[in-house]
Amino acid sequence: MVTVLLPGPLRDEAGGAARLTVGAxxxxxxVLDELAERWPRLARRLRDERGxxxxxxxxxxxxxxxxxxxGLDAPVRAGAEVQVLPSVAGG
Amino acid sequence: xxxxxAIGTAxxxxxxxxxxxxxxxxxxxxxxxMSGVYAVAVDKRRATPRLxxxxxxxHFGPRLxxxxxxxxSWHEPELAPVAFPADTGASxxxxxxxxxxxxxxxxxxxxxxxxxALFRSTDGGHTFELVRALWDxxxxxxxxxxxxxxxxxxVLPHPHDPARVMVAMSSGGVYRSADAGASWAPGNTGIRxxxxxxxxPEFGQCVHKMARDAGDPERLYAxxxxxxxxxxxxxxxxxxxxxxxxxxFGFPIVAHPTRPGMIWSFPLIADHSRxxxxxxxxVYRSADAGAxxxxxxxxxxxxxxxxxxLRDAMCADDADPxxxxxxxxxxxxxxxxxxxxxxxLVAAHLPDVLCVRAAEV
Numbered sequence: 001m002v003t004v005l006l007p008g009p010l011r012d013e014a015g016g017a018a019r020l021t022v023g024a025x026x027x028x029x030x031v032l033d034e035l036a037e038r039w040p041r042l043a044r045r046l047r048d049e050r051g052x053x054x055x056x057x058x059x060x061x062x063x064x065x066x067x068x069x070x071g072l073d074a075p076v077r078a079g080a081e082v083q084v085l086p087s088v089a090g091g
Numbered sequence: 092x093x094x095x096x097a098i099g100t101a102x103x104x105x106x107x108x109x110x111x112x113x114x115x116x117x118x119x120x121x122x123x124x125m126s127g128v129y130a131v132a133v134d135k136r137r138a139t140p141r142l143x144x145x146x147x148x149x150h151f152g153p154r155l156x157x158x159x160x161x162x163x164s165w166h167e168p169e170l171a172p173v174a175f176p177a178d179t180g181a182s183x184x185x186x187x188x189x190x191x192x193x194x195x196x197x198x199x200x201x202x203x204x205x206x207x208a209l210f211r212s213t214d215g216g217h218t219f220e221l222v223r224a225l226w227d228x229x230x231x232x233x234x235x236x237x238x239x240x241x242x243x244x245x246v247l248p249h250p251h252d253p254a255r256v257m258v259a260m261s262s263g264g265v266y267r268s269a270d271a272g273a274s275w276a277p278g279n280t281g282i283r284x285x286x287x288x289x290x291x292p293e294f295g296q297c298v299h300k301m302a303r304d305a306g307d308p309e310r311l312y313a314x315x316x317x318x319x320x321x322x323x324x325x326x327x328x329x330x331x332x333x334x335x336x337x338x339x340f341g342f343p344i345v346a347h348p349t350r351p352g353m354i355w356s357f358p359l360i361a362d363h364s365r366x367x368x369x370x371x372x373x374v375y376r377s378a379d380a381g382a383x384x385x386x387x388x389x390x391x392x393x394x395x396x397x398x399x400x401l402r403d404a405m406c407a408d409d410a411d412p413x414x415x416x417x418x419x420x421x422x423x424x425x426x427x428x429x430x431x432x433x434x435x436l437v438a439a440h441l442p443d444v445l446c447v448r449a450a451e452v
Contacts, residue, residue, distance in 0.1 A: 009125075010151070040169045045151035048182035049174040056150045086150040090125075 002031055002076055005083040006042075013042035028061060029072040031082055046084060056087045094408060095161060096416055096449040097142065098424055099128030100442035104144055106162045107437050113414050113428040116437045122162060126154070129403070132189035133450040134216070136197040140452045143200065143216045145173075145186025153185045155202070157216050161452060166217075173202055173210050173219045179226065181206055188403070189216070190246040196253050203243030207234055207260050211272065222272045225258070230277065230294050235262030237297060237316075244402060245301045250308055257301065257326060261316065264296035267326050278326030283318055299342045300402040306351025310380065314344035314356060314402075321381050332381025337368035343405035347413055347430070352380040355407070355415055355431060357400040365399050372396035374405075374417065376431045390434035391425060398423070403446035410451050418444025 004020040014020055024034040029051075036043035046057050051072070053059065059066045060083040066074040076082060096107040096116065103121025123146040130145035139159050147153040155172040156165040175181040188203035200216040203209055208226050210219035225231075234241060242260060249255035254271045257278070264279040277294040284296045297316035304310035309325040312332070319339050320329040333339035338358040347353035356375050358368040367373065372391040375384045398419035405417040415431050418424040422441035425434045426449075 040171075041167060044171050045148075048152060049171065049177070050180065050182045052182070054150065054152050090149045 001025075001078065003081050004031065004035065005081065007085055009086065010042060010045055010084065013045060014039050025076050025078050025080065027072065028059065028066050028070075028074040028076055028082065031076055032072065056089045058085045058087045059083070060085065092410075092451050094410060094414065094449060095133065095140075095452045096408075096424070096426065096437060096447060097131040097133065097144075098418055098438065098441065098444060099131050099144070099146075099403075099446035100418075100422065100444050101127050102442035104128045104131065104146070104162075105438065105441060107424070108161075113408075113410070113426060114435075116426070118438045119162070121442075122165065123154075123156070125149075127185070127445060129445050130186045130189045130202075131446055131448045132191055132200070132216075133448050133452070134191040134200065135409075135450055135452070136191060136194055137215070140450065141215060143189045143191075145189055145202070147185035153183050155186055155189075155216070155219075168217055170218070172212075172217060173204060175208070176221060179221070181208070184240060184242070187242040187244040188246050190248055192248040192256075193250045193253060195251070199248075199253070201246040201248060201256065203246045203258060203260075205240045205242035207231070207241045207243050207263060209243055209246065209258055209272070224268070224273050225266065225275050228266070228275055230263075233295065234260060235295065235297075237261030245298070247301060247303050247311075250303070252308075255325075257311070259298040259301040259313070261297045261299065262295065264294045264298055265301065265313070265326055266294075278322075279329070280327065281322075281329035282313065282315060282320055285317055300344045302344050302346040302354065304351055304380065305347050305349050305353070310351075312344050312346060312354050312381065314341050316340070317362060319344070319356065319381065332377070335377075335382075335384040336375055337386075340365075341400075342402040343400055343417070345405050345407050345415070348407050348409045349411070349413070350378075350430075353378050353430070354381065355405065356384075357405060357417060359399055366397050367399070370395045370397065374415070374427075374431055374434075387427075387431040387434070389432060390427075397421075401443075401445055404444045406447045406449055408449035408451065414449060416447045416449050418447050420444065 105120035126146035184205035192199035245259035398421035408414040
């Protein structure tokens with residue numbers, strides 16, 4: 001099992017939950033695919049229809065920015081914590 | 092009678108309502124806070140008016156939502172209403188335009204998007220399908236991208252003939268279909284593209300906004316990136332109607348909902364000086380399809396004025412007499428309840444206004 005932590009602006013898309021538990025593990029891709037199956041509106045806030053992570057969405061796997069550890073291929077172990085955070089951007 | 096004015100801004104949607112004949116307004120919002128609201132439609136072809144809103148968040152991407160209770164609640168489908176099919180390799184930047192079709196097709200809604208594409212809904216705006224023939228058009232690789240991105244920002248369904256629809260884009264021009272979107276042809280003859288080596292190309296013109304005359308569906312108006320034009324033949328040919336305006340640059344052009352020949356614009360000085368003409372807040376109106384123009388400023392700020400009005404940030408309502416509305420990049424929204432003769436402030440200090448739409452509801 002993997003825990004996914006959501007920022008405030010996205011919790012409405014998951015019934016108000018701040019953390020979700022998903023069965024998928026192995027890669028971040030697999031975790032996000034399960035999100036897309038179970039919470040499709042939430043998932044498309046994170047990735048576009050090509051499956052690419054949105055530019056100003058950051059995802060940390062056990063505290064590591066996924067973009068530094070393989071992107072969507074970043075390894076996600078059983079028991080990992082995947083944290084979604086909007087990047088510091090905008091005006 | 093209640094008049095609803097939907098105000099799309101860079102940081103959300105505001106809804107203004109008037110129940111006293113458009114004399115005073117109550118403003119609520121923001122809905123979709125922190126998202127740019129580029130497209131709003133008020134669809135009155137059903138018993139209960141439906142609001143359709145296209146917004147985009149810098150962080151979380153685009154969304155399209157509907158409301159059947161005038162904004163009290165919003166519905167967004169589980170599956171993305173507007174999405175590019177996998178084989179296109181494209182992804183939706185944002186929805187720029189939402190256009191309900193004519194009354195003959197009460198459940199058809201068109202969506203113009205960035206990147207430049209047209210989508211069609213047959214269920215009132217809940218799900219949309221890419222119009223393949225336009226996406227596959229051989230000209231598409233040569234369409235450019237304006238400063239605001241590459242987008243179909245104008246969709247004009249024919250009011251009576253469901254087979255006919257027109258679109259316009261910046262750095263691409265006007266395209267038309269007479270077979271319900273199965274094939275498309277450019278319609279830019281007479282529109283000058285001063286920014287290209289060949290200034291009279293078949294396509295590539297930078298149309299900022301296009302509007303259809305209330306009385307004659309073959310009569311169209313276009314505000315271009317320099318140049319204001321009219322077509323009397325459904326877009327086959329265009330001729331300048333800029334004489335009488337202080338400038339031929341600007342973004343919006345709005346046609347009266349019922350009075351043939353009446354249009355409004357908000358001229359800016361020039362491409363290289365995007366301030367209101369003469370640094371004054373003035374709407375220009377023509378009552379003779381662009382042959383002559385008159386400035387309208389009663390009730391508008393009378394000092395130096397610098398904010399621009401973007402392409403969809405001016406509209407008319409469907410009341411009689413028609414109301415006219417515009418919002419500025421400085422977040423002020425003005426309304427006229429007498430076709431532009433006089434104006435009053437609806438809301439001030441909003442985020443920059445991207446679009447406005449109004450209707451009696």
